[in-house]
Amino acid sequence: MADLTIREILDLVLRGQIRIPAFQRGFVWDPEKVAFLMDSIYKGYPFGSLLLWRTREQLRHEKQLGPFPLPERDPDYPIDYVLDGQQRITSIFGVFQTEIRPDPTVEWANVYFDLSADPDAQESQFVALRPEQVDSRRHFPLDTLFRPVEYRRTTERFGDQDLVRIDDMQARFKEARIPYQLLTTEDRAKVAIVFERINRMGVPLDTLQLLTAWTWSEDFELQRAFEDLRDELEPFGFAGVGEDSNLLLRCCAAILAGDASPTALIRLRGADVRTRFKEIVNGVKGAIDFLRINVNVQTVANLPFSTILVPLSVFFASPGEQFVQVTDEQRARLVRWFWRSCFSRRYSSGVLRNLRDDIQAVSMLKEGRPNTLGDFPVVVKPDFFTSTEFRLNTVNTTTFILLLAQQRPLNFVSGQQVAMEKVLREYNRSEFHHLYPRAFLTRVGVPVNQHSVLANFCFLSKADNATLGGDAPSAYRERMPTVVDEILQRALCPLSLFSNDYQQFLAERSELLKRTAEALMQ
Structure with missing residues (x-):
């Protein structure tokens, strides 16, 4: 290194x-954290290395260095883009x-450098200050260390004992070495993979996100096109x-390249995206x-996996005003x-591999x-419905809700059809x-962890x-309309609901739900 x-x-x-590069996040450190880094360098503590990507081709879009606008580059020198350590x-x-x-x-x-701070191994001896907070008798500015004239002028107001500490401090920063690794390549797919991997352990940043910064921005306003599409989809809930x-x-990558991977996306030409958008x-x-x-499905939140859309x-996909006849x-x-994708949790893991297989298969189906x-x-067992807790925005619960929605359920009180779209x-x-x-289940001694399983839920x-209240099902049946049988049928609910025997009900309903799921997957 x-x-x-x-x-x-x-x-x-x-x-x-x-x-x-434009795909980097912005500068987020506060002044105190900057001062803490100076303390680590001063004390010789490890503080990580930089990763630089060297290339001859300048990106179309870049960011400034935190609050500092970058000067124009000398074309005789290569460019070192910061991939890690910004x-x-x-x-x-x-x-x-x-x-x-x-x-x-x-x-x-x-x-x-705070001359009044004790030389402590843990506490910082450096402070970030606004001009009105500076005490010229104790605070030495670091921005003079590499400017000899200004350094000499600033040290004049300090006594010999402080000068010894200041000179030692300057020497440490002049001798400090900042480790770095250099990635030299013109292969942007390789850069994308490296960047994704170094970010995987921190705040996730998908490689696909960064590619927009260098692939199409100048020739085609992709972000604006996405915003226009959003406006078109909004009235429909998407x-x-x-x-x-x-x-x-x-x-985009799947339609234009038959592959949704970052590598496929980065190899697309901006002109192709523009003309085929x-x-x-x-x-x-x-x-x-x-x-x-x-x-x-009435909104993307109804999908167990949004990836299913790919x-x-x-x-x-079809050009111009043409439409695919199914x-x-x-x-x-x-x-x-x-x-089958929903119940098998197909896109929970191996996403790129499964997408590649499904894109290929769906293309063949189209042809x-x-x-x-x-x-x-895919195997769906009754315990899928009796051991899974009902929690919105999870894959299993979202799949279960869509399963119930296929039956066009009826209102338990009015008997009218539930307004599914709303x-x-x-x-x-x-x-x-x-x-x-839950009040009834608590009274009869059913453990709390069995109250909210999928099989005990419906549209209500x-x-x-x-x-209906917290009464036993046999009691609230009297408050239901006369079309009880149809309500239960549409809710995939057995008559044992009114037996007040919770375990029998769970066993019968989970079996009914399982058979319904299997029928949809045939």
Whole structure:
């Protein structure tokens, strides 16, 4: 591993060689954290290394170095883009340089060596201060250390004992070495993979997100196109799709390259994305229409996996004003694949591998060729419904809710059909309640951890739940309309609901739910 002196870092930044790619997050360290880094360098503590990507080709879009606008680069030198260590390199540059004024809208404070601080192994001897907080008798500015004239002038006001400490401090920073690794390549796919891996242990940043910064920004305003698509989808309850740039980028790569991986995406040409974007939009819209009509999905929150949209968008992608005509056989195959993907939790792991297989299979289905779409093993057992807790926004609960929605359930109090579109769009906990009330289960001694399993839930609004109350099912039956049998049938609920025998009810309903799930996957 090589290293750089602080002086070398200052020179590299000032001549425009060290730069920040647009896909990096912004500078987030507060002044106190910057001062703490100075203390670590001063005391010789490890503080991590930098990772620089050296390339001859300048990116179309870059960020400034924290609050500092970067100077134009010298074309005779390569570019070193910071892949890891932006916070550290920005702090080091900002503390010691004086040539570039920081953006006044960004929080920044100069750092000082506090001569009154005890030389403690743990406590910092450096402080970040605003001008009015500086005491010139105890605070020595670090931005003078690499400017000999200013350094000599500033030291004149200190006594001999303090000068010894100041000179020692300056020497430590001049001798400090900042370790770095250098990745030299013009292969951006390799850079994307490296960047994703170094970020995996911190705040997640999907490789697909960063690729928009260097692939299409100048030739095609991809973000604006995504925003326009969001506006088009909002009236239908799917604005969330347009807001999920990661999902849309996967759809782009799948439609244009037949592969949703970062490598496939980065190899796309900006012109292809621009000229074929209508095809991508048609694919996404067609996928959403299919889900709304065939499985009652009313918002992206209803999907156990939003990734399901990716293969579907490939099937429905079409140029211009053309639309894909779906045969009954194709529709049945797609619906079967949807349910098998949900109940098998297909996109919980091995996402790229499974996407690749499903994209290939759905493309063959679209062309009328033999395919294996949905031909993967799935087993649904009754205990799926008796051992899984009902929790919104989890894969199993979302799948269960969609399963119930297929039956066009009826209101337990009025007997009228539940307004599924409204309920699923709002999609909140108040629309689902226990069939066996928790108050009743507590009275008869059922353990709390068995109260809220999937098999004990149905579509039941907060108001209707209050009407039925916390009584035994046999008691609240009297408050239900005369069409009780049809209500139970549409709710996939056995007559044993009214037996007041919770365990018998769970056993019978979970079996009924299991058989219904299997029928959807046939």
